[in-house]
Amino acid sequence: MFFNNLKQLHGTVYINDIWCKGCGFCVQFCPTNVLDISPEFNAKGYHPPYAKNPEKCHDCQYCQMICPEFSIFVTKDDEIAKGEAEK
Amino acid sequence: MTKKRTGVFVCHCGNNIAATVDVARVVKEMSAEETVVYSQDYVYMCSDPGQNAVIQAIKDNQLDSVVVSCCSPSLHEKTFRDNTTRAGISGFTCEIANIREQCAWVHKDRDVGTEKAIKISRSAVRRAGRNQSLEPIAVPVTRRVMVIGGGIAGIQASLDMANAGLEVILVERQATLGGHMLQLSETFPTLDCSQCILSPKMVEVSRHPKIKVMTYCEVQEVSGSVGNFKAKILKKPTFVDPEKCNICDDCTQVCPVVVPNEYELGLTARRAIYIPYAQAIPASYTLDEEACLGLNPIRCGKCKDACEADAINYDMRPETVVEEVGAIVVATGFDLYPQENIAEYGYGKVEDVLDGLQFERLCSASGATSGHVLRPSDHKVPKDVVFIQCVGSRDPAQHCAYCSKICCMYTAKHATLYKHHVPDGRAYVFYIDIRSGGKGYEEFVQRTMEEDGAIYLRGRVSKLYRHNGKVKVLGTDTLTGQNVEIDADMVVLALAMQPSKGTAQAAKVLKIGRDKDGFLAEAHPKLRPVESVTAGIFLAGAAQGPKDIPETVAQAGAAAAKVIALLSQATLSHAPTVARVRRSHCTGCEMCVTACPYHAIRLENGKAVVNEVLCEGCGSCTATCLRAAIEVKNATQMQVFEMIEACLA
Numbered sequence: 001m002f003f004n005n006l007k008q009l010h011g012t013v014y015i016n017d018i019w020c021k022g023c024g025f026c027v028q029f030c031p032t033n034v035l036d037i038s039p040e041f042n043a044k045g046y047h048p049p050y051a052k053n054p055e056k057c058h059d060c061q062y063c064q065m066i067c068p069e070f071s072i073f074v075t076k077d078d079e080i081a082k083g084e085a086e087k
Numbered sequence: 088m089t090k091k092r093t094g095v096f097v098c099h100c101g102n103n104i105a106a107t108v109d110v111a112r113v114v115k116e117m118s119a120e121e122t123v124v125y126s127q128d129y130v131y132m133c134s135d136p137g138q139n140a141v142i143q144a145i146k147d148n149q150l151d152s153v154v155v156s157c158c159s160p161s162l163h164e165k166t167f168r169d170n171t172t173r174a175g176i177s178g179f180t181c182e183i184a185n186i187r188e189q190c191a192w193v194h195k196d197r198d199v200g201t202e203k204a205i206k207i208s209r210s211a212v213r214r215a216g217r218n219q220s221l222e223p224i225a226v227p228v229t230r231r232v233m234v235i236g237g238g239i240a241g242i243q244a245s246l247d248m249a250n251a252g253l254e255v256i257l258v259e260r261q262a263t264l265g266g267h268m269l270q271l272s273e274t275f276p277t278l279d280c281s282q283c284i285l286s287p288k289m290v291e292v293s294r295h296p297k298i299k300v301m302t303y304c305e306v307q308e309v310s311g312s313v314g315n316f317k318a319k320i321l322k323k324p325t326f327v328d329p330e331k332c333n334i335c336d337d338c339t340q341v342c343p344v345v346v347p348n349e350y351e352l353g354l355t356a357r358r359a360i361y362i363p364y365a366q367a368i369p370a371s372y373t374l375d376e377e378a379c380l381g382l383n384p385i386r387c388g389k390c391k392d393a394c395e396a397d398a399i400n401y402d403m404r405p406e407t408v409v410e411e412v413g414a415i416v417v418a419t420g421f422d423l424y425p426q427e428n429i430a431e432y433g434y435g436k437v438e439d440v441l442d443g444l445q446f447e448r449l450c451s452a453s454g455a456t457s458g459h460v461l462r463p464s465d466h467k468v469p470k471d472v473v474f475i476q477c478v479g480s481r482d483p484a485q486h487c488a489y490c491s492k493i494c495c496m497y498t499a500k501h502a503t504l505y506k507h508h509v510p511d512g513r514a515y516v517f518y519i520d521i522r523s524g525g526k527g528y529e530e531f532v533q534r535t536m537e538e539d540g541a542i543y544l545r546g547r548v549s550k551l552y553r554h555n556g557k558v559k560v561l562g563t564d565t566l567t568g569q570n571v572e573i574d575a576d577m578v579v580l581a582l583a584m585q586p587s588k589g590t591a592q593a594a595k596v597l598k599i600g601r602d603k604d605g606f607l608a609e610a611h612p613k614l615r616p617v618e619s620v621t622a623g624i625f626l627a628g629a630a631q632g633p634k635d636i637p638e639t640v641a642q643a644g645a646a647a648a649k650v651i652a653l654l655s656q657a658t659l660s661h662a663p664t665v666a667r668v669r670r671s672h673c674t675g676c677e678m679c680v681t682a683c684p685y686h687a688i689r690l691e692n693g694k695a696v697v698n699e700v701l702c703e704g705c706g707s708c709t710a711t712c713l714r715a716a717i718e719v720k721n722a723t724q725m726q727v728f729e730m731i732e733a734c735l736a
Binding site: 002003004006007008009029031032058059060062065066 | 343344345347351354355356357358380381383385386387455456461463466
């Protein structure tokens with residue numbers, strides 16, 4: 001729709017359920033509200049997060065930065081590949 | 088107290104008063120009053136002989152107070168008070184009894200009219216019986232002006248006042264000066280480029296030693312009165328230091344956020360950190376706090392990392408600045424009537440239906456498409472374009488009752504520009520009638536029809552919707568009486584002008600009136616068109632009513648001239664009919680302090696004290712005081728009671 005070709009950056013969130021202790025920092029601090037607490041339990045008996053709105057991730061990597069258990073990380077989506085795939 | 092010597096002067100006002108009021112009887116009744124030593128009538132009291140008669144009577148009869156029974160005090164109170172001063176007694180001993188607007192004009196029966204005129208005059212005589220001789224209060228003047236709104240009106244007013252030597256503070260809520268005029272592509276009727284004629288003025292404003300430009304700021308609170316206003320201005324944080332920013336554009340390259348660009352009316356996208364236009368003043372980026380992922384270097388901080396000039400500072404906070412000014416010019420401009428309100432034209436949701444400003448951006452060389460007219464849905468050149476006039480205007484049943492004045496002209500301009508860009512395209516214009524009053528305007532519309540070949544259809548469009556990749560437009564041509572169906576590539580709506588959101592806010596902050604449509608109300612529609620009802624606050628531009636650019640510039644110049652005249656005086660005089668405290672009665676309950684709308688009363692040693700400069704004599708304090716310890720001079724409680732008594736007798 002837009003006339004100029006600015007593209008929104010996108011990222012994909014990966015969550016390591018096994019390491020998560022369900023502190024909820026990532027859910028609380030995500031600026032675009034990608035994450036939410038999952039109703040599922042992990043092996044330790046915590047509720048890990050899950051990507052509720054994965055399309056909203058802008059690859060800011062804040063969750064990765066603040067996770068005390070190193071159990072979440074983000075990768076930048078290849079914009080060109082994604083654009084091609086859409087066509 | 089020695090007995091007053093009052094003179095009563097009753098005016099015929101030609102037949103205006105004399106037709107319904109027996110003037111001679113009023114004179115006779117008044118002369119029977121205890122304090123009245125002289126009374127007379129005259130056919131036109133406000134004429135030169137009439138006024139001289141008053142002066143002569145004052146001198147001959149040693150009068151110390153005067154009552155003039157005539158028209159409304161809003162018209163001739165000043166005339167007669169000045170006249171009384173010339174006769175050697177204080178002008179504030181002169182009272183006006185309004186026997187025209189409040190009596191003669193509203194009655195038909197002569198007996199009833201005369202009876203009421205006698206009562207009104209008698210109550211004024213009683214009031215005059217207790218009037219004190221007062222002298223106007225001299226108030227020092229702050230020789231600075233605040234202009235609210237940085238569009239063409241605000242820019243012009245600021246330049247005119249600054250060139251006359253006044254210090255100007257220009258407050259703009261957006262990140263750049265320029266307003267809507269900066270968004271236009273060309274201007275009617277000469278088709279000169281809008282930015283090219285505006286940007287020299289913007290540069291002049293920004294470089295002028297007497298003008299302080301405050302962009303991204305909002306006026307939050309204004310107190311004081313003419314000559315001495317105090318304005319609280321909120322400086323919103325831009326998070327970019329304009330001194331350090333060198334506009335290298337590195338920050339937007341790394342910003343991950345994309346939001347619609349409001350300066351291009353959503354035709355393009357921008358980053359969270361952005362510069363509205365290349366010519367923006369101040370030439371600096373702004374970080375949109377709402378769109379940013381979070382002002383936190385850990386969270387994102389990509390722009391800060393990229394900025395080599397180190398201009399980005401996430402720790403900027405909103406700041407409040409207090410400025411003292413003598414006068415205020417309000418030039419807050421217009422917004423377009425929301426497309427979402429127009430159901431028959433798709434609530435703004437049908438693709439390729441644009442508003443006038445969006446079409447300006449499409450035609451503009453600096454716009455979304457670099458001056459190529461393309462339609463937003465598929466970026467192809469539209470071959471059939473329908474322009475609809477009076478969308479939201481002249482529709483008292485559903486939308487705005489008024490005519491937005493500029494739409495006939497800008498639609499003709501749009502059709503011309505479109506035909507210049509796409510010579511083989513077809514432009515259809517639906518109109519109610521063409522209002523092209525103005526120098527060269529009618530000729531311009533004729534040129535659009537005849538030379539540029541725009542097809543003008545007199546009638547309205549009833550409905551439009553998407554159909555087979557085009558916009559189906561259903562309308563009527565009332566001249567042929569036939570229904571018209573057009574498969575348009577693009578539709579441009581000439582939406583009504585309405586007062587901007589900032590206008591409503593400014594009116595609230597400045598406590599100035601708005602008319603029924605929300606535009607700022609002028610003090611008098613014909614004789615005081617650039618002044619608000621509040622002294623010292625002036626109006627300019629489309630905030631006061633729909634206007635084109637030449638009219639806006641003229642009004643801004645007029646407002647500037649008024650301010651220059653006001654602030655060229657060393658002191659202003661202030662009416663001495665202000666509140667006075669009877670200290671022995673005052674208990675210091677502070678009820679008057681809270682009631683005063685002008686913050687003129689404070690408590691000192693447990694008693695109320697009035698700041699005479701700020702007091703406007705409204706009487707709110709008198710009404711709240713339980714012990715009659717505060718009252719307005721020459722409108723004391725005793726006077727009010729006697730006036731009531733005179734009316735009821």
